[in-house]
Amino acid sequence: MIIGVPKEVKNNENRVGMTPAGASTLISVGHEIWIEQDAGIGSGFQNEEYLAAGAKIVSSAKEAWSTEMVIKVKEPMPEEYQYFSEGLILFTYLHLAPEYELTRALVEKKVIAIAYETIQLENGALPLLTPMSEVAGRMAIQVGAQFLEKPKGGKGILLGGVPGVSPAEVVIVGGGVVGTNAAKMAIGLGARVTLLDINAARLRELDDQFQGRLNTIMSNPYTIAEAVKRADLLVGAVLIPGARAPRLVTEEMIANMQPGSVVVDVAIDQGGSIETIDRITTHSKPTYEKHGVVHYAVANMPGAVPRTSTIALTNVTVPYALKIASLGVKKSSIIHQELAKGINVIDGKVTFKAVAEAHGVPYSDIQQILNDYHKVSV
Numbered sequence: 001m002i003i004g005v006p007k008e009v010k011n012n013e014n015r016v017g018m019t020p021a022g023a024s025t026l027i028s029v030g031h032e033i034w035i036e037q038d039a040g041i042g043s044g045f046q047n048e049e050y051l052a053a054g055a056k057i058v059s060s061a062k063e064a065w066s067t068e069m070v071i072k073v074k075e076p077m078p079e080e081y082q083y084f085s086e087g088l089i090l091f092t093y094l095h096l097a098p099e100y101e102l103t104r105a106l107v108e109k110k111v112i113a114i115a116y117e118t119i120q121l122e123n124g125a126l127p128l129l130t131p132m133s134e135v136a137g138r139m140a141i142q143v144g145a146q147f148l149e150k151p152k153g154g155k156g157i158l159l160g161g162v163p164g165v166s167p168a169e170v171v172i173v174g175g176g177v178v179g180t181n182a183a184k185m186a187i188g189l190g191a192r193v194t195l196l197d198i199n200a201a202r203l204r205e206l207d208d209q210f211q212g213r214l215n216t217i218m219s220n221p222y223t224i225a226e227a228v229k230r231a232d233l234l235v236g237a238v239l240i241p242g243a244r245a246p247r248l249v250t251e252e253m254i255a256n257m258q259p260g261s262v263v264v265d266v267a268i269d270q271g272g273s274i275e276t277i278d279r280i281t282t283h284s285k286p287t288y289e290k291h292g293v294v295h296y297a298v299a300n301m302p303g304a305v306p307r308t309s310t311i312a313l314t315n316v317t318v319p320y321a322l323k324i325a326s327l328g329v330k331k332s333s334i335i336h337q338e339l340a341k342g343i344n345v346i347d348g349k350v351t352f353k354a355v356a357e358a359h360g361v362p363y364s365d366i367q368q369i370l371n372d373y374h375k376v377s378v
């Protein structure tokens, strides 16, 4: 199969969908990699390294998109929709629930759109989201600490305090991968940390893991309001896979926070979990202020640490790309059921229920589509 890797075009997105090592793996079993010139530069990978791995360097995005499968990092930007074509396999983060126009373009052009973030193992794990959630969770505390500084608009406190002065209060809503990694960093820096989740079993695991250094609370509107009121730094880290993020923190709760407090809504890529987050921000202008509270809502946080993120991401995407390229989308999804869950759009149909519901469009069962394919192909 010919696989295209375009250069990312989202604001300050320096990750790339394929490393030279990944290219070499795919090429070694007979596939071709067409990578757009300089696509790897932001992550520290030179064109020569891809050439040495056997890849072809193409000079335009159009050429990289003119292949059978496109592997990238972020959801296509509107200027990329022109490259969609019938039967093209698009393997990338998509976050379609809050993106009606993108969903419509993929359906109309009959692209086969496989979203990294909805590939799900039987035990519920999201193997292609996990590494970037690890990065974003850790970054949430790093950026939160930075924006608590006075010159950055914050209230001017140090996360860990100093002897004789209280540390900051960090509140994390959601105790999955982002939440756990944020807790690790915040505790490591000496902050007082409270984490809320609706899953009692998860809270039990975290209580064991952090050995009493993490305050775990069952999440509901009452406990969220109480915790948010005290927070110097609030991290939004909830997820209902594939669905729009639930708006758990209301405007009233934010208005009750002290001026100069900071909110980092990591769940912004699924539409955001905080009512006052009314826009996606970018790495070039990451924050805005509302009710005196600094709001950070960057949807591609790992893009700021592209070297770490590209390697971590491609460690998990390349094995799946190999399966898709070698067997085709339908066959590989029948054999590896987690891939079937990644298919959000195929043959002009929306096959991820939460996405169809978010946009009020018809939903088609992917298992039915795969069964029909199986019947014809055997």
Ligand SMILES: NC(=O)C1=CN([C@@H]2O[C@H](COP(=O)(O)OP(=O)(O)OC[C@H]3O[C@@H](n4cnc5c(N)ncnc54)[C@H](O)[C@@H]3O)[C@@H](O)[C@H]2O)C=CC1
Binding pocket: 117, 129, 130, 132, 133, 134, 136, 173, 174, 175, 176, 177, 178, 179, 196, 197, 198, 199, 202, 219, 220, 237, 238, 239, 240, 245, 246, 248, 265, 266, 267, 268, 269, 270, 298, 299, 300, 301, 302
């Ligand atoms: N902005 C960015 O650059 C990035 C954003 N993300 C996003 O971060 C979000 C979280 O991702 P993960 O931690 O990997 O998900 P996860 O599935 O590991 O964890 C989500 C947690 O939210 C909890 N939850 C669900 N409803 C809740 C509620 N009402 N109250 C409290 N907790 C609730 C779940 O029980 C689960 O423990 C996702 O939207 C993901 O796409 C991930 C990486 C980068």
Ligand SMILES: CC(=O)C(=O)O
Binding pocket: 074, 093, 117, 129, 132, 133, 269, 299, 300, 301, 302, 303
């Ligand atoms: C998960 C995601 O959207 C990102 O890493 O940018």
